[in-house]
Amino acid sequence: MQAHTFHIKWGMVIDIDKCTGCGACMVACQAENNVAPVTEASNKLRTLSWMLVYQLSNKQDFPNHDVAYLPRPCMQCGHPSCSTVCPVVATTKDEEGGIVSQVYPRCIGCRYCMAACPYHARYFNWHDPVWPEGLDKVLTPFTSVRPRGVVEKCTFCHHRWMAAKEKARHEGHDPSHLAEDAYIPACVDICPTGAMHFGDLLNPEHEVHKLSKSPYAFRLLEKLGTDPQVYYYSKREWVRRQGDNYLKHEKTKGE
């Protein structure tokens, strides 16, 4: 399938060396996007984690052990595996900015996209969402509540982009040239250590443009050719090496 060409590519650079694994990004995402709370979340295949923090280990024994945390939103791939397999065009990558869409009313729940996504970034509503009495009062007006039978995923808080464009128009600015902080997703907004950066990967004025070109930047499973718009950053070689499938003697990216 022919990939679209965009003038804006919204992207994230997550500095793993600054992430304490606190989980604030997961909570912020859940609250912003109206993911219902659950009383039991042990089975991560049944929960809805648009953002999920993984613990990484260098797999060395004490005292040479090292630990790192990797927050994983949707990668908003340049060549998405998910949208190409969707039989009902419920997920596409055709909007300026390169965010992979997810149209809930179109989704028929076949979960083909979940099987295709190599990042496990898509989640299926096995049950109807349950909001304990009163808790539905905190629903934000940004994301509709999904019923069972629908696949959902991170949208880079797409509504925030819409709002930023509207604000720019209102203030007489060009909505296609937003300032760096005009649009950032909830997870980036809230991060208590400033580990997450967001902006236009194609805009040299944006920090993410520079960070994504660092030798310490890498993407997950880059060799698959999915061209993710989420970059990670770590000065630790073992962390970068876990980002992809390397042959035993193959040099790690950035080395």
Next chain:
Amino acid sequence: MKKMGLDRRSFISFLAGGTGGILFTPVVWKLLDDASIWSQNWPWIPRLSYGALDRKSALCKLGPDAYGVEVLTVGGRPVTAYGNEKDPASKGGVCPLGAASVQLLYSPARVKSPMKKDGASMVPISWDEGLSILKDKIKVAGDKVAMISGDETGTAAEVLAALVAGLGSDQYFLMPSEAGPAVRAWQNVFGGDGQPGYDFENSDCILVLGADICQAWGPGVGKSCMDAKATGGSLLYAGPVENGTAAVADEWIPCMPGTEAILALGVANALIQAGRSADTMGMSEFSDFVRKGFSPAQVEAKTGVQAAKIKDLSERLLRAKKPVVVIGSEIGQGLSTFEAAAGMSLNFLLGRINQEGGVRIVPWAEPVFEGAPRRDAMLAKDLVAFLEGVAVGRNEAPAVMLVHEANPAYALPGGQSMANSLRKAGFLVSFSSFMDETAAMADLILPASYSFEGFDDSYTPYGSAKGTYLATAPVIGPVNDTKTAGDIILAVADELGLGLGLESFEEVLQARAENLGADWSGLLEDGEAWTSERTAFQFFLSMWKVPFDADLGKKGADGQLVLAPVVKLNIGSAKMATPPFNVLTISERELQGQDCFVAMNKATAAMIGVDQGSMVKIASQSGEMKGRVQIFEGVVPGAVSACLGFGHTAWDDFSRGKGTNACDVLLVQGLDSQGGASFGNPQITVSRA
């Protein structure tokens, strides 16, 4: 006449026409689309409601810290929390509890009205009845009234302390924290005044001993450390577990649980050997003390940190232009006064007191009420030491115990014995917004409004390098039949004829702002924090002006298994159980179903004879807990790491009955001569359960 009928040709034409029609008519597709939409549009799926968006400033006090947030409102309805960039304490960041703070307004665990104990259950009562009961009980109790508050930075605790002091009692306690031992150390051991803070942001070498500052000390601390790293500074973490701070540090220096103070004195010895000294009284005695008891070999034997590494640490601190050392507990409580002093002694030797990028001593805020204790007077009193005394009969149990924004029945060491001490109080009153373990055992609950439902404030959380003050107005009116804690206490004081002089809690906060010189309307309307660069004047500092503690560093033991508890704010804090929105964040390494995990490395597991997933019982002299084994090489050998925050018996389905409470295993290991209780790293036995 031609015969009418459907021949083969007509039939095929009809089918072809019909197929073409279906393909080209929008009706079918429209119906399918509608069917798809309506099949997802059920009455039990909540609909969104819209309205004007606004942001109101508020305070998050759910963890050990306190910082400003902005609450997004939609048509006046609070929906979620964002960071407040105008708050220097948080720098716009939000901790995982703050991120879930708005949803807690409607938590199923909220106490919906005043309640009193009726047999084994709690029954709702009116506010008039509740206040009347409390007034009568206090009248009878006289000066035998005690209080516990978990609001270390708020003026509400001061109002409560003013009431208790007005009754002639000096039993005003704050929940254990990092501030208590740090302030006791600064005032009693070094003769200083004010609250120590740390200018991490401007430091070029941050040595962290024990405390998980980047994860658990509030969002601003993590950001400040990362800012220091970004400008070429280094962050070194010494502790028994690779926690959140270790994950972002340049180096993790593993040391045995509870031995960070010994490591500090080992480094102090190396600094003195390298010629560092403080030109104050007591320096020569301190030199002798560390030289005799904390040689590299002695420290290595106790901490497990190699002598060469101790030397390396001292050299790195000496090479740095603006080093700072911070000591604390992995769980934010339980440090002894002397352990806190051991860490601070390094800043003393390095000449880092009231220096940029070093330790900055923030002046205290003077009390609003005459006769009320200042915060340092409250921090000087150790709740654990007091309750321990009640347990063994050393202290008399209070006739009335008032508990505010705290859950001592759950979060204190040896949970069950502390709960028993609380039970010895003649009448237990909880002002909790939530049905926590303490509220569940209280005789009377007068539920305080949640922080977002009333006026609230915070003055300089511990660790802040500058004086800060934040005050906030209600984001929303009370969603249940609750009142602001400050207003409840003022009403009680009024009923008792102890008029504190101010009518409402709002007036109290205005008076506080006025005392500080802060602009009240700016604080409320713009969410602006009042800040002050002023440091406290130190009249006479000396090095270690009290006798050295022979028991310093007695936590842990050679050849014994030791508990290395950790705290993760997403799971909860001493006052907050897991909020509904945080259940998702608990990893499968921490909780599976009803079973929590305890972590140890392979060597320790082999020594005990357990494997990944084995259910084990961990017992100390204090109590026991159960958990499944998680093999994690980020724990020092001989230590077992357990996460606090599990094992709630009250609250709601989001936290109740999940795992077991590691506080039960924590053991009070002694009271120091400055009145502090030391706990956190008891010797344990581990057996298959």
